[in-house]
Amino acid sequence: MRRIGIVKESAPGERRVAITPDSVAHLRAAGLEVLVETRAGEAAFFPDSMYGQAGAEIVDADELYARADIVACVDRPPAARLRPGTFVVGLLRPDPAYLAELAARGVTAASLDRVPRTISAAQPMDAVTSQENVAGYRAAVVAAHAYERFFPLLVTAAGTARPAKVLVLGAGVAGLAAIGTARRLGAVVTGYDVRPAAREEIASLGANVLDLHGEGGEGEGGYARAQTDEQQQAEQDELAAQIGRQDVVITTARVPGRRPPLLVTEAAVKQLRPGSVIVDLAAGPLGGNVEGSRPDETVVTGDGVTVIGAGNLPATMPAAASTAYAHNVRAFLGHVLRDGELALDPADEIQRAVIVAGLPGGAA
Structure with missing residues (x-):
């Protein structure tokens, strides 16, 4: 079973969290084991106890990055913490230097600020x-x-x-x-x-x-x-x-x-x-x-x-913003997961626009 890790944001003033407790059950139903970094949702008024009650496992940051196959975030995480083969999803604002770091570590990355607004099927993923x-x-x-x-x-x-x-x-x-x-x-x-x-x-x-x-x-x-x-x-x-x-x-x-x-x-x-x-x-x-x-x-x-x-x-407005963003992340993961496994396809128009690093056969 693939594991998804929900990180605690570290950017100054950032209080949002990528996945809220009400989304944990949906991710588990999609075949994922859910890891949540300690206090990841606290600033958005989602304490660890709510994640635990929803079926997530609460872990520290080192364990999360060591075990997670998928990392969900709001702001981009340090590339140095991502192990090779990790699939990271967030509002990554990719620039050449960060993309080079991801490529050097063998990380696949999806940036939800690249969701094409003109494709109707992508609208539920439109985090922007x-x-x-x-x-x-x-x-x-x-x-x-x-x-x-x-x-x-x-x-x-x-x-x-x-x-x-x-x-x-x-x-x-x-x-x-x-x-x-x-x-x-x-x-x-x-x-x-x-x-x-x-x-x-x-x-x-x-x-x-x-x-x-x-x-x-x-x-x-x-x-x-x-x-x-x-x-x-x-x-x-x-x-x-x-x-x-x-x-x-x-x-x-x-x-x-x-x-x-x-x-x-x-x-x-x-x-x-x-x-x-x-x-x-x-x-x-x-x-x-x-x-x-x-x-x-x-x-x-x-x-x-x-x-x-x-x-x-x-x-x-972290509670409202996180709840909306979690739905976007869920929708995108639903598009790229099949029975809990990643099914990346460079011919898919949405994936081609959103996956900025590591898409097999893609330009990234």
């Missing part, structure tokens, strides 16, 4: 979408918390409070989740995206659609296409005028593997009123959508504008 949905919801809640006024229209004996004006830039999964949540919180919401189809989705949620003259379009896999420098500059100039009229701005525009587009310049930030809030979901090592935002930091400008660099919001 599940985590972006959590991030968009959380972004609206974080913004409402940081904005020290009311989001909805309130009429009271003490007077009337006008609703907050919220602008969401980017209407992918995270953007649409942010729009829907901000609307449910009572704000007046406007959305913007360069893709015509995304504008229709903004309108379908009851939000206003911001129409700029800059050109953009749809890229591969349902993401926004990267814009030219001229297109970005024209977009920034028009956006700056719109941003100054808002109370809250949430930015969600990312291009996989590349620096996010700069949408909110320092000059645009200065146009916001004191007490306004910006949440930058694209903030990361390569930069963000907002000039001056810093990953995982909150900065209050000299003009009293709060800028939140929120690059990993799913980790701040």
